[in-house]
Amino acid sequence: MKIIFLDVDGPLIPTRMHVEIAGLFKYDVKPNGYTRWDENAVAGLNRICIEEDAKIVINSCHNWTGAAIMAATAFENGFANVFHPSIMTRFPDDVDNRMHAITDWIERNVPMGQALNWIVIDDMPVCGDENKQVTINLKEGLTDEKLAEAQNKLRHHYSIEYREANTGPIGAR
Numbered sequence: 362m363k364i365i366f367l368d369v370d371g372p373l374i375p376t377r378m379h380v381e382i383a384g385l386f387k388y389d390v391k392p393n394g395y396t397r398w399d400e401n402a403v404a405g406l407n408r409i410c411i412e413e414d415a416k417i418v419i420n421s422c423h424n425w426t427g428a429a430i431m432a433a434t435a436f437e438n439g440f441a442n443v444f445h446p447s448i449m450t451r452f453p454d455d456v457d458n459r460m461h462a463i464t465d466w467i468e469r470n471v472p473m474g475q476a477l478n479w480i481v482i483d484d485m486p487v488c489g490d491e492n493k494q495v496t497i498n499l500k501e502g503l504t505d506e507k508l509a510e511a512q513n514k515l516r517h518h519y520s521i522e523y524r525e526a527n528t529g530p531i532g533a534r
Contacts, residue, residue: 362416363414364416364418364479365416365479366419366459366481366482366483366487368459368483369423372399372482373403375497375500375502375503378399378502395437398434402502402503404439405505406508407443409511413515415443416443417440418444418450418466420450420459420462420463420481424450428448428449432448447470450463460487460489463487463488481495484496484498492514495507495510
């Protein structure tokens with residue numbers, strides 16, 4: 362299993378896409394009311410997910426809108442069927458930070474003994490492992506260069522993890 366934990370603000374909505382309304386900078390909204398996401402980022406992520414057999418999980422403050430709204434917004438912005446059935450982490454509601462949200466999601470969604478390769482695409486450091494983190498510029502967003510970095514990390518520079526049962530401290534068995 363390959364998973365891309367994806368932030369929304371920054372990677373999909375870089376600040377260069379914000380519009381000025383009455384002197385304030387806000388999200389650009391489509392006529393149907395959905396937030397506009399960066400078309401290049403969406404197309405690039407669709408391609409990577411298909412080529413690498415990967416799935417996306419949203420790990421963002423936008424999760425507060427709920428899974429149905431996130432899925433509808435993704436569809437309206439051109440995402441193909443590239444999301445994991447459990448489309449988002451519990452961040453920000455039920456966890457302390459984004460990394461905790463990722464480990465919580467893995468514990469709930471990856472079967473025992475299954476191989477897992479994951480990366481994070483975010484505008485801030487999340488996991489502390491440069492082989493798993495793709496940090497983007499909040500203003501520029503998910504550029505072609507950062508999309509290539511993400512695909513390279515999914516394909517080459519990772520360590521496969523196996524979800525194992527916690528059997529307790531050594532000697533306690």
